[in-house]
Each structure stands twice: as structure tokens, then as C-alpha cells.
Amino acid sequence: MKLYSFFRSGTSHRTRIALNLKGLDYEISYVSLAKNEHQQLDFKRLNPQGFVPVLETESGLLLQSPAIIEWIEQQYPEPALLPADALGKEKVRAIAALIGCDIHPLNNKRVLEHLRQLGLDQNQINAWCAKWIQDGFSALEQILAQDPTRKKFCYGNQPSLADAYLIPQVVSAQRFQVDLSAYPQINEIYQHCMTLEAFQKAAPEQQADAF
Ligand SMILES: N[C@@H](CCC(=O)N[C@@H](CS)C(=O)NCC(=O)O)C(=O)O
Known part of the structure; x- marks a missing residue:
């Protein structure tokens, strides 16, 4: 592949x-x-x-x-990256969609370039990115806090699709200087995922095209 x-x-x-x-x-x-x-x-x-x-x-x-x-x-x-039961699948896919549909697309290169063409400066663009990450992370933090079954990852005790979506979004939040201390559960999941080789090897700075 x-x-x-x-x-x-x-x-x-x-x-x-x-x-x-x-x-x-x-x-x-x-x-x-x-x-x-x-x-x-x-x-x-x-x-x-x-x-x-x-x-x-x-x-x-x-x-x-x-x-x-x-x-x-x-x-x-x-x-498995999805739980076996229907409710578990829904929970994991809901977190993935919160990130993949409601945060990530708003901060994409083409969107930011269009904002620049409309006259926003770099500070305004950074503020735009931070706003959508903060809105999404605030909601996600509550969703995670309300799940009594949550352990080290977004759902349960093993990495799922939701973690695959969350970790890149945390990296993007760091890039836009979002204060992650406001999101202790997200931060904890990030720290834990980053102890695993699968996440370490996927990190942007480990890629041959990184600069
Ligand atoms: N919904 C698509 C979105 C893909 C996407 O937006 N990729 C970005 C990089 S994260 C891209 O190629 N952006 C180019 C651009 O915005 O011009 C997916 O999940 O694969």
C-alpha cells in the first residue's frame, strides 16, 4: 500500500x-x-x-x-479500532465526527488561504483556528468527562478510531497555541497515546518530509 x-x-x-x-x-x-x-x-x-x-x-x-x-x-x-457493540461504535464515531467534521475542516489550508484573501491578517487567522479548536475541545472535554467507562483513551481501555482523530487535532491545537491545560482529559489521552509506538511513528516530526 x-x-x-x-x-x-x-x-x-x-x-x-x-x-x-x-x-x-x-x-x-x-x-x-x-x-x-x-x-x-x-x-x-x-x-x-x-x-x-x-x-x-x-x-x-x-x-x-x-x-x-x-x-x-x-x-x-x-x-479493532471500533468497539463491538452498536452503542460503543456510535460513541467512538461521534468523537471522530466532532473532530473530523466540526473542527478540522474549518482550519484547513484552503479555508485559511481564503480568509487571507478576504483580508484577515495572521493574528486574526490564528484566532479563527483557535476558536474552532477551543469550541470543539470544550464540548469534547464534557463528553469525555461524562463517560464513566472511559479509561486511558477516548473510549475504554484501548486505542480506537476516536484517538486516531484526536491526536492530530491536539498537535494542531499546539501549533495554534491553544492552552491544553484547559482540557485535562484530552491532554491525558494525548500523553498516554504518545507512549505508544503507533502514535510516535505517525507524528508529523517523524515524517521524512517534515521541516
Ligand atoms: N475530508 C477529507 C479532507 C482532506 C483534507 O482536507 N486534507 C487536507 C490536509 S489535512 C488538504 O489536502 N488540504 C489541501 C488544501 O486545503 O488546499 C478527508 O478527511 O480526507
Whole structure:
């Protein structure tokens, strides 16, 4: 398998975590968002949207990180990234959606570039990013606090899809100087996940294209 990835892309990062948690072998093709390589015709032949990640598999090209991760889960069921029961699956997917639908897209390169074109300066753009992360993390912190079954991870006692989404969002929060001490449970989950090799190897600074 080949993952088209950019080191700082949260969606690439969550996909790397999922692949690593499954213990899968994959090579990485580096697509520089900084150099706008994702907008080149060659890359748009792979993904007409011009977004990373793309996962090249024997079954073809897979697009959209939520769909890619669900495909990985179905093809390689162990270790499971989703709980076995319907309610557990809902809880994990709800956390993933809170991050993947309601925080991450608002802080994407194309959105920030458009804000810049509309006249916002870098401080205003940073404030925009921090606002959506803080709103989402405040709600997530309450959701985590209300789950009496929660242990070291977002759900239960083993890493799930929710952790694969959360850790890249924490890294992005650090980048935008969001004070994580306001979110003790999120911070605790982050610290714990980062003791695991699957998360360490997926970290942006460990990627060959990091700068
Ligand atoms: N919904 C897509 C979003 C993918 C996405 O937005 N990727 C970002 C990097 S995290 C990207 O390629 N951005 C390019 C841009 O905004 O121009 C997914 O989850 O795969």
C-alpha cells in the first residue's frame, strides 16, 4: 500500500495512526502542501479534489480519510479500532465526527488561504483556528468527562478510531497555541497515546518530509 501524505496534514496523520495501529506495512509518497503539489495535475489525477490523504491499494485508489480508515478497519479487523457493540461504535464515531467534521475542516489550508484573501491578517487567522479548536475541545472535554467507562483513551481501555482523530487535532491545537491545560482529559489521552509506538511513528516530526 502507498499513502500519499503531508507531514502536517491532520487527515494524513490520522490515517498513518490507523495504519500503524493495525501494524500494516505501507510506503509513503510525500505530497507537499507547502509547495502546492496537491494542486498539480498529476496529483489531481489521483484525487480530483486535490486533497491528501490518498491510499493506493490493490483494490484501487481510496479517498477521504474517514472512508479510508473504515476500509482499513474492515479489511484488517484486528486490533479493532471500533468497539463491538452498536452503542460503543456510535460513541467512538461521534468523537471522530466532532473532530473530523466540526473542527478540522474549518482550519484547513484552503479555508485559511481564503480568509487571507478576504483580508484577515495572521493574528486574526490564528484566532479563527483557535476558536474552532477551543469550541470543539470544550464540548469534547464534557463528553469525555461524562463517560464513566472511559479509561486511558477516548473510549475504554484501548486505542480506537476516536484517538486516531484526536491526536492530530491536539498537535494542531499546539501549533495554534491553544492552552491544553484547559482540557485535562484530552491532554491525558494525548500523553498516554504518545507512549505508544503507533502514535510516535505517525507524528508529523517523524515524517521524512517534515521541516
Ligand atoms: N475530508 C477529507 C479532507 C482532506 C483534507 O482536507 N486534507 C487536507 C490536509 S489535512 C488538504 O489536502 N488540504 C489541501 C488544501 O486545503 O488546499 C478527508 O478527511 O480526507
